Amino acid sequence: MGGESVAQRAPKSDYPLRAPKPVGQMISGIYKERIAQFYAGGQWEHNNLRAMMNEGVVSGEPHVKLSVWDAPDQTRPTFDDAVSHEFKETSVGSWFGPSWTTHWFKVVLKVPEDLLDKHLLELHWDGNNEGLVWTEDGNPLQGLTGGGERVEWILPESFRDGREHTIYIEMACNGMFGNAAGGDAIQPPDPNKYFQLSRAEIVAVNPDARQLYIDIWIIGDAAREFPSDSWEQHKALNICNKIIDTFELGNKDSLKACRTIAEDYLGPNVNSAKVYDTGKEALVFGIGHCHIDSCWLWPFAETKRKVARSWSNQCDLMDRYPELNFACSQAQQYKWLKQLYPYVFERVKKKVAEGRFHPIGGSWVEHDTNMPSGESLVRQFLYGQRFYEGNFGKRCQTFWLPDTFGYSSQLPQLCRLSGMTRFFTQKLSWNNINKFPHTTFNWISLDGSQVICHMPPTETYTADAHFGDVKRSMSQHKSLDQDATSLLVFGKGDGGGGPTWEHIEKLRRCRGIADTVGLLPRVHMGNSVDDFFDALERKASSLTTWYGELYFEFHRGTYTTQANNKRNNRKSEIVLRDVELLAALTSLKNKSYKYPKKDIDDMWESVLLCQFHDCLPGSSIEMCYDDSNKIYAELFETAGRILKDISKALGVSEVKSTTIDNGIALNTLPWHRKALVDISANEAAVACGTGPLLNLRAFKTSDKSPTVTLHKSSEGVFILENNQLKVEVKAGCITSLFDKSTEREVIPKGQKANQYVIFDDKPLYWQAWDVEVYHLDTREELSCGETKAHEEKDHRVSVVTETKISNKSHIETIITLSAAIDGEQSYVEITSKVVWHETMRFLKVEFPVDVRNTEASYETQFGVVKRPTHYNTSWDMAKFEVCCHKFADLSEHGYGVSILNDSKYGFATVGSLMRLSLLRSPKAPDANADMGTHHIRWAILPHGGSLGPTTVRKAYEFNNPLKLLSMSSDDNSSVARSILTAAEPPVYLTPNSDQSLVLDTIKRGEDDEDISHGDLPAKDGRSVVLRIYESLGGRGRGTVATTWNVDKVTKTNLLEDDLEEVSLKDGKFAIDLRPFEVATYKLHLA
Ligand SMILES: [Zn+2]
Secondary structure, three states, X not given: OOOOOOOOOOOOOOOOOOOOOOOOOOOHHHHHHHHHHOOOOHHHOOOOHHHHOEEEEEEOOOOEEEEEEEOOOOOOOOHHHHHOOOOEEOOOOOEEOOOOOEEEEEEEEEOOHHHOOOOEEEEEEEOOOEEEEEEOOOOEEEEEEOOOOEOEEEOOXXXXXXXXXXXXXXXXXXXXXXXXXXXXXXXXXXXXXXXXXXXXXXXXEOHHHHHHHHHHHHHHHHHHHOOOOOHHHHHHHHHHHHHHXXXXXXXXXXXXXXXXXXXXXXXXXXOOHHHHOOOOOOOEEEEEEOOEOOOOOOOHHHHHHHHHHHHHHHHHHHHHOOOOOEEEOOHHHHHHHHHHOHHHHHHHHHHHHHOOEEEOOOOOOOEOOOOOOHHHHHXXXXXHHHHHXXXXXXXXXXXXXXXXXXXXXXXXXXXXXXXXXEEEOOHHHHOOOOOOOOOEEEEEOOOOOEEEEEOOOOOOOOEOOOHXXXXXXXXXXXOOOOOOOEEXXXXXXXXXXXXXXXXXXXXXXXXXHHHHOOOOOOEEOOOOHHHHHHHHHOOHHHOEEEEOOEOOOOOHHHHOOOHHHHHHHHHHHHHHHHHHHHHHHHHHHOOOOOOXXXXXXXXXXXXXXXXXXXXXXXXXXXXXXXXXXXXXXHHHHHHHHHHHHHHHHHOEEEOOOOOOOOEEEEOOOOOOEEEEEEOOOOOEEEEEEOOOEEEEEEOOOOOOOOOEEEEEEEOOXXXXXXXXXXXXXXXXXXXXXXEOOOOEEOOOOOOOEOEEEEEEOOOOOOOOOOOOHHHHHHOEEOOEOOOEEEEEOOOEEEEEEEEEOOOOOEEEEEEEEEOOOOOOOOOEEEEEEEEEOOOOEXXXXXXXXXXXXXXXXEEEOOEEEEEEOOOOOHHHHOOOOEEOOOEEEEEEOOEEEEEEEOOOOEEEEEOOEEEEEEEOOOOOOOOOOOOEEEEEEEEEEEEEOOOOHHHHHHHHHHHOOOEEEEEOOOHHHHHHHHHHHOOOOOEEEOOOOOOOEEEEEEEEOOOEOOOOOOOOOOEOOOEEEEEEEEOOXXXXXXXXXXXXXXXXXXXXXXOOOEEEEEOOEOOEEEEEEOOOOEEEEEEEEO
């Protein structure tokens, strides 16, 4: 190379030649941790942002004058009652209690001169429990929750006049989650808790400081939670540190400067709902919600106040935050509000009309769906939707049930028949064995009906609207191939509360980040749940599908805990069925008898309330069961009175003994019955026929068929035998059950049926809720005492055995065999009286049977659900304890065995072993759950063929035994006589109909002109409603015949809206049902 090179001049630069100082990289962990210190309490609070939150605070006299009246005992008096008493002076620092008591405070506020023109004046009240602010003249304004949860009430403008103003605060001595002892929320309540009033002060808030606090909280979350390989995370970290460096204690202008820095990350619009108006597509839909358990760790009475507190909060927030949309379920809670807090109810109604407050769910309460009967589920929707329609002029489109413990496979069908196409839930994310694979999907019923189901990816219905919740709405979404939208359901819940101003402010910033920086999914407010589902519905055909039960792999103990409550549920469902059917028939037969619609509505509302998802499952505190016992007792009393009135109208009376000539049997089942009825201590008759009243005829032992014998084959071994079954009982267990008609031995050789077994029952945490798979490893057989002859009558024999469980607990078991009736399948009946005082033990009874199948069948609402009898996969094994209704069945081709029960819901079938769950003994949240005496009945029903109508019908019959009635000899019984001598019953399925069809419900039409009651207007005419379902999973064809004077018949939905007219000829109409279809017909009477 040669020649001269010409130096190129670099462009002029300010870049210094020499480095002036060393500059280090941010040590990420330390700079991140520093952020929280900026607003933390404790040692920093006088020198960080917290020190500038308020511009003035006053408490005590003359600015905050306090006096109190303590309501006696655990009463919850009304406002008028409370303020009529004398209030005595009190002050901050005083203690109030004990648990569950109520204290009314008169609070006289006088804003000091120097705070009068401050931007935002609040009362900060923290009683460390729950409270409700009332105006001086008795209007409830807003709820308060202590422990810093919700302690601010904004002073009205009218208080800025330097004068005294009075409000009242109703203090409830319980926290949001009741009064649990110690730090463990599910421990039984401590009856002696006291609460200190720690704050009662007027505060002038510095709005810039408060807003900056939310700014840095959320940007700080971005710094902490965005991935460290993203520029967005690094920028968040830088901005936070810049804000902290810019802050000057005491300098209000520095707050504004800090907020300007925050805008770099949040955008300019986070101070208002304008932040959502960017027109960009959002995928996450924020919806305010407040889950209020109708009872749980507190009684129903407290829930009524929680509703007023929580929902008035939301009305208040809506006035300040135009983007807030709030959805809340449970018609029962709206009804309580209407009755007890008309002021709040009107406020809610106004917000509903504005389209901001969204009644949702369509059901009476957020109920359990495992155990209520099919008809109960129908009524949850019927009573729920009717309330919404009657009070808000609109039915719900979405069934809302975030927090229930398993989902019946018939829910989609029942939803569709109640006008709902969508379903929202969440609890399945708690599965502790298998992860449910979908977020958004079509859920398909046993009959093929579908609803769109969405489970929020955040896996909560009480989100705190954190940055992380918004982030997880995308990162945990499992259906992104089909649709990326999701609901973010936020607001304090379980114990009520709902969204706070902080939640809404945080979401504004999350949206700001999404539009300014990106990476976070865009959250949108201002849409309703229905808007969200409307959009999904348009792409429903591309969503994945899930057929059948959504089995919850958790909380399996809830099929058994609180046995008495479950028994009351079953008995009340049965008595209500009887009452409606008999009252309907009687009201049409006897003009002077009036159908007791109001009583029926009241009783149904009671049953529906007690099916709440912590009540019926047994997961509430003892107080709730004291309440439900009272509710059920009242119900049975009302039902008893109505049945007496009906008997009177028919001219019959219920008796313990009578003669064949005067006696008749009351039958409420819709098929031909032939069964034994005891007519005196030692004598039985045979009732036979179809319809509500059956004639009796003599039971003759000399007949060639009906006879039953008992003989002792050796010491302690008895043979009970009729002409269908031969049963050997040895030491309390059935060692042989021989079915003569099929010549089959039901019990495998060497095995014992009706064997009691007991298990250690210590779940991982949730005692009343859970039984864990490992309890099966602790199986222990209970050994029985000697079996003795108990009863030896011409028509029935039985043996009795005492079984010792422990020094405190024992069982008396009676095994009975009745004479077999020609054409009726005989079964072995077991009646037990269990005295139960155990701790964390689980009692079950086993039935090994010589039947083989990989699937067993369990009765569910309006049908049967099949579940595996093996543990092939973790999904199969997860079903180690399942829910059944009146029967469980294990059948192979040609033969099977059903276990019937009168009050139980827990079952398991493992291989060829069937096992009925009887009693648990958890100690939390009710320390006395299930202690005491229990009466339980079950039966072993062998049958030829696989599962069929024999089992379905016998299970009904087992739960609906015939009742002995007596007719008087005079004219009073003419109505009964005319029923007995009628050629056919008033309404029935003709004998040639498919036997799998069940005419389950007969009731009067809801709005019939002569009985209408409630919020909706009466309709012309009278009608009878029939509910018929196909019970076994096949096509169900049949004919309904009626002797009533029927004008026309319509098929309706569950809400009794006419869908189509059915052709009627000579009082008969044909029906043709899909497998497991639930069909409703309305007979319009002439
Ligand atoms: Zn709940």
